[in-house]
Amino acid sequence: MEPLGRGEPAQVGRYRLLAAVGEGGMGRVLLGVAPDGRLAAVKQVHRGFAHDPGFRERFRREVEVSRLVSGAYTAAVMDADAHAPTPWLASVFVAGPSLQETVDATGPLPGAAVRHLAAGLASALIGIHRAGLVHRDLKPGNVLLADDGPRVIDFGIAHAVEGSTDLTHTGIILGSPAFMSPEQADGRPLTPASDVFSLGALLVLAATGYSPFAGASGPQSLYNVVHTHPDLRFLPPEVRAVAEPCLAKDPARRPTPAQILQLLGPLPPVQRPWPPAVHALIARRQAEVAGVVAKKPTRKGPRIALAAAAAAVVAAGTITAVSLTSGDDGATAAPATTTAPPPVTATSAPNPDPLGPDKLRGVDLCQVLPSVPGTGKLTPEIGVHFFECIYETPQGQWLELAVGGPVTAGGTASGELDGLPLSIDDKAGGCTASVPVVDRPDTTIGVEASSAAKPFAKPCDSAKAALTETVKRLRAGSPAARAVLAPVDPCGLVDTATVQRIAGPVTKVEPTGLHECHWQVGGEIVVSLERGTPPTQSKDSYYDSTGTVDLGGVTAYYTRKRANPASGFCDVTWQHHPLENDYSENVVVTYRTSASKLTDDETCRGAHDIAKAVRPGLPKP
Known part of the structure; x- marks a missing residue:
């Protein structure tokens, strides 16, 4: 993300602008915040399109239809103005990398992850097609990866831009040649089957790292789409079984999105469908967004209402918690010199209700x-x-x-x-x-x-x-778990005074689910109780550093990452109790800083100190 340039407007419609996210063939994307605190991706269409007499009407019509699209795998349209000097629309902001960025950074996805990707894309197309839209530009840059699955963006907008006299005169091809359908490359009328062809090409990219039709130039890619058959020999069999029928040259022979879900068959439910390296990339993107939102405004005017905006990044209707501060610089791990306000806490006396x-x-x-x-x-x-x-x-x-x-x-x-x-x-x-x-x-x-x-x-x-x-x-009355850590309330493992002594004033203590607790400080401290594989020292190059630390006779493993000059995190993980089948009960302490002057060493020192404070409250293994 880049800061807004000098002279750029601080607001578009109802949305206060925070940073520039990127720029593409149709317009510029900005990070904005709505009056209710939701984050939005605000796309300002290039001024050149506004000169086309028919563009504004097409844009208005397509946006109205796009608002009918809903679902877990699309980034819903929130607002738009086709009559503004520079037309714009706002959609739900997804704090995740694109499929192209992901493959470039982490390599091809394993077969199981590609199948989850296929299910998400097919589900998104069901919603888009149900609204009467054809996406027309389903490419790796228009698929974002969130923690719980993919999100399809920019549906319906390519159609609004089509027909521009400016584009016709300059000979620009709308769409991405390597991911177009043959009928789109030939200029024939499009049906929903065109998006299915693009979906098949995306699955090949995700599984192999390359497009099945990419050539040395745009015209060569278009030729390949129309005339050549892709080499699918190196696709995992479970991916090829879905991708191959989608890539049929004849639109009538391609499956519908609903039939794609049937081809996929039952997928085991998962909370985190991507490999660890991809989730780490998503966490990095979330931290970048958190750092932008937490910065002090540089323009004159009222401050951003962080109480509403800084608590969440909204992704396709799902709220993802993000660590943010009040926006003040200089948070340190030293004890507070003034009396902090009493923290808001969700802890209470034990609840005897069996559904408590x-x-x-x-x-x-x-x-x-x-x-x-x-x-x-x-x-x-x-x-x-x-x-x-x-x-x-x-x-x-x-x-x-x-x-x-x-x-x-x-x-x-x-x-x-x-x-x-x-x-x-x-x-x-x-x-x-x-x-x-x-x-x-x-x-x-x-x-x-x-x-x-x-x-x-x-x-x-x-x-x-x-x-x-x-x-x-x-x-x-159901059987009790044999796990040692499962019955423990993580919010009761360390008292507020201790957290405050280590990390500064605590403004809120809040559980997430039943096995995780968050302390809002100059950033956020999280204690999680988990069941999984025994922790080891990470070799992932994503982290700035990894290693071990002694917690009073217990070896813990840490990972450290600096997202930007003012934000970063340090995780400390250790095994509390070994289990059969190569599993264990583990404790994870995370210290995330935002808009902070803490060094990396100070952040990890704070995480280590919290971990040491947590251990005495744990039950004996």
């Missing part, structure tokens, strides 16, 4: 659902995390039971379930039914049902039935 956080932490989720009425006996297949277990039904359907995981509550209000407010999130590929944890409305008890089963079951019916049985069994 204290009881739910200690439940063995893979023992909660031995069966569901109408479905039959369930088989627990995957139970890595404290907060989830994935079951398989006799019909081959996947049911993911998640209690107090890192995903915030969502869905549409759908009445009640056993006296609790019920939410249903019906989406392509599955359906989630959830109810809130008692006293924690931001945390849910939920079941996600996949849509792939034989005979096909209605996923929302399956999810609701499984959730009903879950609530019943939890209230009756």
Whole structure:
């Protein structure tokens, strides 16, 4: 991201501008903040397009239709003005790299990640096509990767620009030649099948690192798209089975997005679908955004309302927590010299309710659902995390039971379930039914049902039935987990006074899910209790440095990264209790700084000191 240039406007419409994100063939993208605190990608279309007599009307029409597009895998249009001197539109900001940036930085994605990418792209196209749009420019730069899946951006805008007399006179080709469909390259009318061809080309890029049609020049790429067949021999078989039919030259022979989801079959539910290097790249991008938002404004005028804007980066309707400060420079790890305001805390006396956080932490989720009425006996297949277990039904359907995981509550209000407010999130590929944890409305008890089963079951019916049985069994008293750390409240492991002595004034203490706690300081301190593989020293070149540190006789592993001169993070991870099958219970302490003068060594020293303070409160292994 780059700072705004001298003389550039500080505001477009209702959106206060913070930085320049990038520039493409259609316009310039800026990071903006709405009056309600949401971050937005504000695209100002190049002034040249505004001279075309028909452009503004096409732009207005396409934006209106684009507003009808919704879904988990698109960045929704928030606002637009086709009549402004420089037309613009604002869409939900996604703090993640593009697919092209990801492949360039980390290399091709493994087959499992490409299948999740395919499912997300197909689901996005279902929503786009349902609104009556054809994307027309589905390329690696228009697919962003967020922590929980891909996001498709700029849908409908390519069509608004088409027809410009300026473009016709200059001979510019609209779209990206290596990812166009043959009919688009030939100038024929486009149907939704054109986007499916582009999807197939994207899958090849993701799996191999190169486009299947890229030539030495744009015309050569167009020729390849129309006349040559791609070499798919080196694609993983599970990726080729999906990509190859999408790349049929005849549009009528390509699958629809819904059929692509059927080709993919059941995908195991995952919270983080990408390889670790990709998630690290996403975290870096989020830290960059956090640093921009946290900086003091350089223009005259009111300060940005960070209470609203700095708490979240909104990505396709999903709120991703970001570490931000009040915008004041000079946060240090030294004790505060003045009395800090009392922190806002979510901790309280133990809650005896079986659906409250204290009881739910200690439940063995893979023992909660031995069966569901109408479905039959369930088989627990995957139970890595404290907060989830994935079951398989006799019909081959996947049911993911998640209690107090890192995903915030969502869905549409759908009445009640056993006296609790019920939410249903019906989406392509599955359906989630959830109810809130008692006293924690931001945390849910939920079941996600996949849509792939034989005979096909209605996923929302399956999810609701499984959730009903879950609530019943939890209230009756479910088996306790054998894990040592699972029942522990992470917010109770270190007192506020200790955190304040190490990191400065604490303004808020807030749990995330049931196994993670955040202390808002001059940045953020996070303590997470996890089940996973035993930690080792990272060899990932993404980090500035890695190593070990002694925590009073226990070896911990740290990673350190400086995102920009004022922001960075240091993680400290150690194994608390070994488990069978090469797993362990681990503790992770993260110190993220923002708009801070702390050095890298000081940041890691603060993380180490918090880790040492956490250890005495942990139960014996």
